[in-house]
Structure formats: C-alpha cells, structure tokens
Amino acid sequence: MEQRIYLDHAATTYTKPEVLEEMLPYFTRKYGNPSSVHSFGRETRKALDLARERVAKALNADPGEIFFTAGGTESDNWAIKGTALANQKKGNHIITTAIEHHAVFHTCNYLERNGFEVTYLPVDKYGMVDPEQVRNAINDKTVLISVMTANNEIGTIQPIKEIGAIAKEKGIAFHTDAVQAIGSIPIDVKEMNIDLLSLSAHKFYGPKGVGALYIRKGVKLQQFIHGGAQERNRRAGTENLPAIVGLGKAIELATQDIPGHSARLTALRDRLISGILSKVEYTRLNGHPTMRLPGNANFSFEFIEGEALLLTLDIQGIAGSSGSACTSGSLDPSHVLLAIGLPHEIAHGSLRLTLGDQNTEEEIDYVLEVIPKVVQRLREMSPLFNQQKGGQKHV
Amino acid sequence: MEQRIYLDHAATTYTKPEVLEEMLPYFTRKYGNPSSVHSFGRETRKALDLARERVAKALNADPGEIFFTAGGTESDNWAIKGTALANQKKGNHIITTAIEHHAVFHTCNYLERNGFEVTYLPVDKYGMVDPEQVRNAINDKTVLISVMTANNEIGTIQPIKEIGAIAKEKGIAFHTDAVQAIGSIPIDVKEMNIDLLSLSAHKFYGPKGVGALYIRKGVKLQQFIHGGAQERNRRAGTENLPAIVGLGKAIELATQDIPGHSARLTALRDRLISGILSKVEYTRLNGHPTMRLPGNANFSFEFIEGEALLLTLDIQGIAGSSGSACTSGSLDPSHVLLAIGLPHEIAHGSLRLTLGDQNTEEEIDYVLEVIPKVVQRLREMSPLFNQQKGGQKHV
Amino acid sequence: MYSDQVMDHFMNPRNVGEIENPDGVGEVGNAKCGDIMKVFLKIENDIIVDVKFKTFGCGAAIATSSMSTEMIKGKSVDEALALTNKAVAEALGGLPPVKMHCSVLAEHAIKAAIEDYKKKHNK
Amino acid sequence: MYSDQVMDHFMNPRNVGEIENPDGVGEVGNAKCGDIMKVFLKIENDIIVDVKFKTFGCGAAIATSSMSTEMIKGKSVDEALALTNKAVAEALGGLPPVKMHCSVLAEHAIKAAIEDYKKKHNK
Numbered sequence A, B: 001m002e003q004r005i006y007l008d009h010a011a012t013t014y015t016k017p018e019v020l021e022e023m024l025p026y027f028t029r030k031y032g033n034p035s036s037v038h039s040f041g042r043e044t045r046k047a048l049d050l051a052r053e054r055v056a057k058a059l060n061a062d063p064g065e066i067f068f069t070a071g072g073t074e075s076d077n078w079a080i081k082g083t084a085l086a087n088q089k090k091g092n093h094i095i096t097t098a099i100e101h102h103a104v105f106h107t108c109n110y111l112e113r114n115g116f117e118v119t120y121l122p123v124d125k126y127g128m129v130d131p132e133q134v135r136n137a138i139n140d141k142t143v144l145i146s147v148m149t150a151n152n153e154i155g156t157i158q159p160i161k162e163i164g165a166i167a168k169e170k171g172i173a174f175h176t177d178a179v180q181a182i183g184s185i186p187i188d189v190k191e192m193n194i195d196l197l198s199l200s201a202h203k204f205y206g207p208k209g210v211g212a213l214y215i216r217k218g219v220k221l222q223q224f225i226h227g228g229a230q231e232r233n234r235r236a237g238t239e240n241l242p243a244i245v246g247l248g249k250a251i252e253l254a255t256q257d258i259p260g261h262s263a264r265l266t267a268l269r270d271r272l273i274s275g276i277l278s279k280v281e282y283t284r285l286n287g288h289p290t291m292r293l294p295g296n297a298n299f300s301f302e303f304i305e306g307e308a309l310l311l312t313l314d315i316q317g318i319a320g321s322s323g324s325a326c327t328s329g330s331l332d333p334s335h336v337l338l339a340i341g342l343p344h345e346i347a348h349g350s351l352r353l354t355l356g357d358q359n360t361e362e363e364i365d366y367v368l369e370v371i372p373k374v375v376q377r378l379r380e381m382s383p384l385f386n387q388q389k390g391g392q393k394h395v
Numbered sequence C, D: 001m002y003s004d005q006v007m008d009h010f011m012n013p014r015n016v017g018e019i020e021n022p023d024g025v026g027e028v029g030n031a032k033c034g035d036i037m038k039v040f041l042k043i044e045n046d047i048i049v050d051v052k053f054k055t056f057g058c059g060a061a062i063a064t065s066s067m068s069t070e071m072i073k074g075k076s077v078d079e080a081l082a083l084t085n086k087a088v089a090e091a092l093g094g095l096p097p098v099k100m101h102c103s104v105l106a107e108h109a110i111k112a113a114i115e116d117y118k119k120k121h122n123k
C-alpha cells in the first residue's frame, strides 16, 4: 500500500500536533491534581480554568456551564438519564428522533425499559426532522427533547434553533448531541435555545476520551458519575488534565474559522459527490443535498454489500466506513439509513466518506478513479446485478 | 522555591516517560477507530488487544474479562450500580465499609436514595475490616459486597482474600476498589475470589482519564454507559486508544517487580514515619503500622489544622495532602479519619504524605527537618496548644 | 480482522461466475439480511466436475463462497454434502466469531444446489 | 487559590500572641468544626490600643485573623464593631467562595471580645 487516504473523519480524527504539544507538559511535568492545595495543583487548576473558558467561548456559554466528561457518549448518557431522573415527578416522556447516534438511541431504549416513554420522531427522506412534529409530540408528561445537531452517518443538519424555540416556549429541557457539529457549524447555545449540549474532542482534532456537557444554568440534572467533588460536585473522577487541555486547544482552533474550513471541505465534498454520482450508475446520495455537514458524503451502491466494498477500498489505500450491518456483526443495517426509507438491501450497500483538514483534491480524484472499478468488480460477483439489469436470466 | 518535593502520589502521579512514549503514536499517526474495517482501525485494534492482555496478566484474569473505562470512579460506579440494578429481583442489600473512597461511598449513598439498603461496616482503630463482620452482615437480600483493597488516605490493606472467600461461599458478588493497590500489592483475582475489580492508570504512572473494570466471566452486571458496541457491547464510547495503550504499558511496568518497588518505598516511608513520630510530640500515625501501603504515611498533629499545614509546607516546597475539611470546602473532616475513631479536632490536623518512585532519602530528610518547625510555628499560633500543655492559662 | 487466507479468497475469489445449463442450482439468503449466494453445479457420474458461484455479501461471505466451491470441486456429491461450515472456516484459517454465520451461507447454498440436482435427476 | 495578600497575612501574620491582663477577650468557633479564634484587646478611652489573636484554623482563618486585627488597631470600639467579614475579605483581595465562612470567624471573635470588654466595664 503506497498511499493511505483517510476518509473516516466522522469516526475519529488525529490529534493536531499543536494540540498535542499543549497537552504534553501535563503528562510528565504538570501532573498535580487541580483540587490539591499545593503548587502542583495550582498550576493544573489554571489550565483547567483556561480550557473551560475556551469551550465556553466556542459555544457562547459561561465557563460555569461547562462540565468535562470522558467523551460524547458519557455526555449523552448524562444529559438524557440525568434529565429524565431529575424530572420523574414532572413526567416520564422523552422526545427524540429515529436517527440519533447510539449514545442517545440506546440510552433512550434503556430508559424505556425502566418506565419511561420515548417518542422517536421520523425524518424525511433527507434525514430532516420537522419542528412541527416535535411540537405535536409534546404532551404534559414530556420532560426532555433530544435532537442531534447534525447526523454522523448522512450529515444532515437539523433545524436546531427552531426546535430550541419550541422547547423554550413549552418549558421543556432541550438537549442536542453536537458531537459531529463542532467546528463545522457555528453554535450559539443562547441564540439556539439549547439547554444541554454534548461534544467530544476527537471529532475536531482533539484527543480521544474527553468531551464536555454544556448545562445551562438552572437546568435540573441528576448526577451520573458519583464520587469526589470534581467539576463543582457534579461529575466525579480525577480530572483528565492533558486531555482537557487538548480539548480546550482543539475547540479554539476548530472554531476560529468555521466559514473558511467549511468552504474548503464543501468544495472537496461536492467534487466527490458529483464525481461518484456521474461515474457510477445505480447509486444514490444519502442525506440532504445542501443542509449537510461540509465533510460528509454518503452513498448507496445497489447490488453490493458495504463491508466488501470497504475491504476492497482499504486494499487500495482508501479508508471509509459503512452503514452495513456486516461491519458491526449485527444483522440489521444502520437505523439511520432505514429511517430515511432505504430498503434493507440498498442500505447494506452504503459507503460513508468523511473528509478532514488534510484531504486534497488529488486524493479525491484518486478515489474517483478507484471506486467505480471496485463497485463494478463487486457487482459482477453479485447475483442481484445481472438479474436487475435484465441481462443474464435467472437460470 | 528552589526544590519541589512531591509527596502526593496517592492523589495522582506523573506519566512515566516510557509510558508516554508508547502512547504518542496513537495521537497523531495511529488514530483509527479500532472498530473500523480499514487499516487505520486494524493497527489500533492490535494495540487495544495488547493493552487488554497486559491488564489481564497483571491481575491473573482473562483478557475477555477486562473492560476499559475512563478511570477508577467510573469503574466503581459501574461495578456497584451495575450489580445492584442487575440483581434487583434477588435483593436490594449491599455491604460495604465506612472507609471507602467517595467513588464507592457516594455511589452507595445514591443507591440508598433509590431503594437499596447499604450496610457500612465499621473498621478498627487501624482502619481494618473484620471478615467475620462481613459474614454477619450478609442477609438473604445481599447482592454485593464491596471492600477496597487498600485505603487511599491511611493506606490500610484489607483482608481481601478472606472476604472474597466468604462472598464466594455465600454466592454473593464481590467487588474491590484496587485503585490504590495496583503496583504495591500483588493481585490475583482468582486466588482472592474477586468478581469485580476497579483500577485507574494515573495512580501507577499511567495517564489520567483511563481505568479498567475486571468483570469475572458470568458475573451479572447491567450496562452503565449506553451507546455504541465498543468493549464487546458493554461499555460504549470511542476507545481512548492513547490512554489505553498507556494503561497497558504502565500496569506492565508497575507489576513487574512489586516486591522490589515495595521494599524501596517501605524503607523510605518508615524513615519518614519514625522521624516524624520521634521529632514531633502530640502526633499520631493513622492507619495500620505494618499492613499499610508501602508509600503511605498519614499523621495527625494535635492543635493545628491541616490546610494551614499544607499551605506552609507548600511554600517550603513540599506537596502533601490532608483529610482536613478545609481542603475541600466541606465542614466535616475525612470520613475515614472519623471512622478510625479520631475526634474531629484531631482529624482536622491530619497530613498525608504518599511516596513515589522518584523520592529520595535526601528528600525525606529535608521533610523531617521542615515539618517539626512548621508544626511548632502553627501550634504557637493556636489557642489550643498552650491550654493543653498547661502552660499559659486561660485568661 | 480477517486471516490472510480470507483476504486472499476475498480479493481473488475462485469460481466466480455462472454455468450455462447447470445440473444443479442453489440460492440461499436474501438481500434484506445482506447476503445471498447462488451456486451452479456441473455434475458427471455423481462427481462435481465444475462449480461456480455468485455472491452478494460481505468479505467473509465472498471468501467462504470461494473456499467452499474449491473444496467440493472434483468431489462426489456425497462428499460435498458432508462439507460443514466449520470445515470451510478452518480451511480459511478461521473467521471472526461475529462472521461465523456467513460461512453457513455457503454450506446451505451447496446443499440446496445438490438437492436441486437430485430432484431434477430423480435421485 | 489564595490571593497574594492572603498568603502574606497567612505566612507573616500580624498581631499573633496574647495580651496579659486584657480589657476584653473573645473566643469563637470550636475545634470540632476546625476553627477557633481567640482575640485579646487592650482598650484605652474606648480606643483599641493593642490587639492580639490566636487561631486554630486553615489559611483563610489565620489570614483573616491577621487582617481583621490590623484593621481595628487604633480604632474606636464602635468602629471595630462596624467591621464586617466582607470588608476583611475585600482588604485581603478576596477569598475563594468556599472560604468565605472563615472570615465570619474573625468578625465574631472581635465582637465577642468587645462585648466582654463592655460587660467587664459595665458599658
């Protein structure tokens, strides 16, 4: 394998060198516990405060509203279980969508097994949620609305501000999983009426294993991880200082020029999308044509299966992902692809390519050369292909 | 401040350079998601497997029984809530001790607020739990026994093997918080009859923000963090690869020569303890004289308050910690010091010094020079001191 | 994830294609579940003289299709019927546990093709 | 955590000690809660001409003892009674929120000492 082209940035990114550099002293030299009285603690306490300010600034929040966690999944778990359990007296109904990440979806499933009622709102064929459906789903037992800012598989960006306004009007807590959105879409928790927001550093060139939950002042939330008094007594566990420092630096970098970054990725993405759609027949683009993350392209190639496609691309040096069941060992393909109405057999043949900072036009052109051949090869092996094209008859 | 002497290793340690070195490639070069099909994923998958094997080896467990978490606190939360919730049909009674870390203690408090009954076993004046008391506390609703391997404040090592045998005999799940024990005491989950064990890398020269939970095969445990299929579908969230790699390396290093490491620290510790006890009157050692962690020394100095002591030591370049309420902003001093029978006013005057790999005899001798002066100075300021010594009379 | 043998059979699958006027054809699986395999047999004197397949499915499905058709080529019908998915997986140097179900596909498709042959030839 | 002024008054506390035959003595707090402050006053013509303290407590308790005694030295009894813990904390460049309660100790101890003085002198 001569070159390797990474097109799986929605799964995880590398940590930027300048982010890692800021983290390094906190491993070996500045290692004190920020809760400690001594000088080792004071120097890390300062770094902790700075990171919190940087996250707050990126979201237009107050530093006191930012709580560090171990990642997007923990933030989602905390936001949803925490709100549900804190409002048990008020009601037991949660509204979310059919296309949430598993961190939200499985958490809601868990609550359903424990006495809560969850409405999973459908989406249109582009994966878009209708704010009016949110409004109509509200009943007097509704305690939480959770709608992701942008989808991790198909990239569709949701009307968060509109949904936030409805939640505010009705006095219901509104959570958004913005894990995929940070750095790609400007976020303003005040303007968008967001009460709770999850983010995860490794999606925007920060380190893995660290995230944050924004909790608007006054929002009722039960604690999720019990123990020591860290994070103003709300999230226990020795602070992961190097990672928190990295999160702070990464979010600062990621949000300093969202329009420029987004324009660059969008141009690459559209080159990729139009190239694939024009070169490979029986292919569709999943997600919204324009209201989509700048780095996200998601295709379904009929008659073939996604994992086989991924494996072949990998051998050609191209790293992508798929919504195929066979990449996960489960039998059903991605719930997101099914929710936008794809039949199972087409959902199985999906490929997600997500672009990042370092991808180039040359890389995209190489991908555009390889994919049509690979798809063709697999189709020729497929018993569905000839049948469909009316060539070889069923013997 | 010319020199700084770090004697707070029980709070957190630095990451060893050779551990950090093994971690570094996983930030910027080997950053793939180990669940991915492509080559970026395969190279991290291998690293994940190796780390799991290293942890398993250190505990005499199977790799399939090791689950990575974000730290000791999460491991404790998962073990305790997970067992309690998975066994609700069987019973609602938990046995633990009065000296657990807050990660266990507050988790048990939380369960008490949610319908569980918790027995907090007392300890003797050395902080030791009596296995017979564990046996006597068991009733037909008992679903979990949780006793820490060694205490983080006073260093007392518990009779884990004996307690494990009782739990096994009675068919009750046995969890131990071994966060302070790894690297200082040999652990063998089979021989010690441990069903669940928590550990945290930053306590043994690994990175912060990563830990593990050992779950014996067959032990029933509810999931704690819901989401993706990571960790064999039991702990969701993108794997924190750099940190997991660091945990693996650190536990290998920490367990390769426990007797040697322990002997070296014990010698330093005993030099510190006998020096303090001989040089400072009205002083006591907290914890067991011999069944204690090799790096742990914990003193109570009568008539003075711990935070004032810490602050002054810090100015002299010595970093320690205390069980004083005033370091945490709460009013009650450490529940551990109260549990071993210290009156409040004496608990307030406590100092914990915990040694690590790089501490030297010279450092200890410097500490032995400084502490008596500092204690004397604070005592002279204290209205309790003269009264007690019968010198100056109450005016 | 996959052994070298699996990757070899996946990238260079043996016996891909169709047979005109086959003596037996079997098709199992369905597109909804993400895998379909179709096997074509040419049989002379109860000996499988040629075999081809077409597969819609993941890497493991394609590799087991390739390996299993290799394993029955030149064998008697009874020998082919005795082929188990375990034997195919072993010949491939093992499959990841979550992929073992894919190897069943090939076993069943071959059995179906032989049944078809027997039915057509009244055996 | 602490301001420079707090650290200065903690490390170099002013007015530590006792006064023989004081005109007023006040002691507040208790060892159980982790802080005790005892204040000794020498008063002439309702003016505090000397003040000393002894404190068992944390850094903030010692620093506020030092600062508050400085602030009432040379003042009239009524001026001293008007001293608030907020004023002491401000003079120290602020205290961490969790430590504000420590500053109440000094205010109360001074008030107690003045009361003692008033009682002894029938004021």
Ligand SMILES: Cc1ncc(COP(=O)(O)O)c(C=O)c1O
Pocket: A010, A011, A070, A071, A072, A073, A074, A076, A101, A103, A148, A150, A151, A152, A177, A178, A179, A180, A200, A202, A209, A211, B236, B237, B238, B239
């Ligand atoms: C939309 C979304 N939410 C939540 C998560 C979970 O984040 P993490 O894996 O960092 O816990 C992810 C990514 O995995 C995601 O894409």
Ligand SMILES: Cc1ncc(COP(=O)(O)O)c(C=O)c1O
Pocket: A236, A237, A238, A239, B010, B011, B070, B071, B072, B073, B074, B076, B101, B103, B148, B150, B151, B152, B177, B178, B179, B180, B200, B202, B209, B211
């Ligand atoms: C005994 C014990 N248990 C649990 C923990 C919690 O570990 P962590 O802070 O890494 O979450 C600690 C340390 O803080 C500890 O000493």
